[in-house]
Amino acid sequence: MAFYDWLLFLHIASAFALVAALVVFWTIAVAARNVDRPVESLRYFSIAKPANILVAAGTVGTLIFGIWLAIDSDAYHPWDWWVLFAIVLWAISASTGQRGGQTYQQAAQLASQLASEGRADEPSAELQMRLQDRRAMWLNIVSSAAVLALLVIMIYKPGA
Amino acid sequence: MSVLAAIRPDSWNFPLLLHVFGAMILVGGLVTAVTALLLGWRRDTPFYSRLGFWSLLLVAFPAWWIMRIGGEWIASKEDFPEGDEPTWLGIGYITAELGGLLLLIAIILTGIGVRRMRKQESEKSSLVRIGGVLATLILCAYIVAMWAMSGKPG
Numbered sequence: 001m002a003f004y005d006w007l008l009f010l011h012i013a014s015a016f017a018l019v020a021a022l023v024v025f026w027t028i029a030v031a032a033r034n035v036d037r038p039v040e041s042l043r044y045f046s047i048a049k050p051a052n053i054l055v056a057a058g059t060v061g062t063l064i065f066g067i068w069l070a071i072d073s074d075a076y077h078p079w080d081w082w083v084l085f086a087i088v089l090w091a092i093s094a095s096t097g098q099r100g101g102q103t104y105q106q107a108a109q110l111a112s113q114l115a116s117e118g119r120a121d122e123p124s125a126e127l128q129m130r131l132q133d134r135r136a137m138w139l140n141i142v143s144s145a146a147v148l149a150l151l152v153i154m155i156y157k158p159g160a
Numbered sequence: 161m162s163v164l165a166a167i168r169p170d171s172w173n174f175p176l177l178l179h180v181f182g183a184m185i186l187v188g189g190l191v192t193a194v195t196a197l198l199l200g201w202r203r204d205t206p207f208y209s210r211l212g213f214w215s216l217l218l219v220a221f222p223a224w225w226i227m228r229i230g231g232e233w234i235a236s237k238e239d240f241p242e243g244d245e246p247t248w249l250g251i252g253y254i255t256a257e258l259g260g261l262l263l264l265i266a267i268i269l270t271g272i273g274v275r276r277m278r279k280q281e282s283e284k285s286s287l288v289r290i291g292g293v294l295a296t297l298i299l300c301a302y303i304v305a306m307w308a309m310s311g312k313p314g
Contacts, residue, residue, distance in 0.1 A: 001311045001312075001313050005310075005311040005312065005313075006311065008310050008311065009306075009307055009310040009311045011310075012306065012309075012310040013303075013306060013307075013310070015184070016183075016184055016187050016306060019184035019185070019187070019188055020184065020187045020188040020191045021188070021191075022188065023184075023185055023187075023188020023189060023191070023192060023219060024188060024191055024192045024195070027188075027189075027192045027211075027215055027219060028192075031211060031214075040207075043207055043208070046199060047192065047195050047196055047199065047208075047211070050191070050195050051191070051195075054191070148181075151177065151180065151181060151184075152177060155173050155176055155177045155180065156170075156173050156177075
């Protein structure tokens with residue numbers, strides 16, 4: 001395999017890691033939508049831990065290897081408009097995903113705090129409110145839609 | 161290689177999008193299931209086993225079909241001569257078919273295991289554990305397939 005092929009593999013592997021993490025987050029978000037007890041929410045958050053690593057590696061990897069590919073390739077350039085548009089979509093996805101994730105991070109901290117106080121089995125309205133936060137949900141929808149748009153741009157390469 | 165990728169016919173784009181999208185969701189469903197089923201080996205087995213089972217059934221299984229239909233569609237467009245298919249395509253077919261079969265077995269085993277755990281109010285199930293091992297193997301196979309599909313060795 002040529003160097004370009006390895007770069008392409010790493011770029012695609014990063015994209016897979018990113019989307020896989022989003023699938024984990026959405027599965028948890030749907031499954032845990034009515035959870036109000038810290039003990040239950042902590043179980044879901046433990047599943048999200050590997051996904052947190054995947055989303056970070058995938059977000060950074062797609063950008064670095066993507067730009068590297070554009071520099072290495074004879075057919076594409078980093079200043080091609082579809083590459084620039086992809087970078088804008090990447091920035092939208094990363095920023096909205098990070099802001100949306102903060103709410104869930106706060107919910108995880110609250111659940112840990114309640115559990116450490118011996119209230120792991122008591123329903124908490126505040127915890128439920130954070131898990132059902134509409135703003136966080138919309139930020140995650142925008143982030144996932146941007147990733148989907150990125151995938152479409154990467155396949156169709158308009159203008160290339 | 162990069163020039164060839166740039167001149168891919170437009171009519172190939174949608175099947176390729178379908179194939180890649182399905183594969184990404186499939187890997188996501190498997191990552192969720194594997195994480196849940198492996199966590200279930202140590203604690204709160206019924207909860208994690210249920211989540212692992214439903215992830216396999218409702219996320220990974222439909223995504224496998226999207227990946228497979230998209231893959232077959234684009235393979236028909238590429239129209240490689242029979243018996244002269246590239247190595248990467250062979251790897252893709254083997255992992256897709258074998259992975260699909262193992263996925264089906266994993267769903268059935270974890271489904272039966274979860275049902276038995278609920279009925280017997282048991283905390284452990286060998287069937288769920290086998291399902292977890294199978295899901296891990298499928299995930300590893302699809303990582304190899306992703307390498308073959310993207311790097312196209314041979």
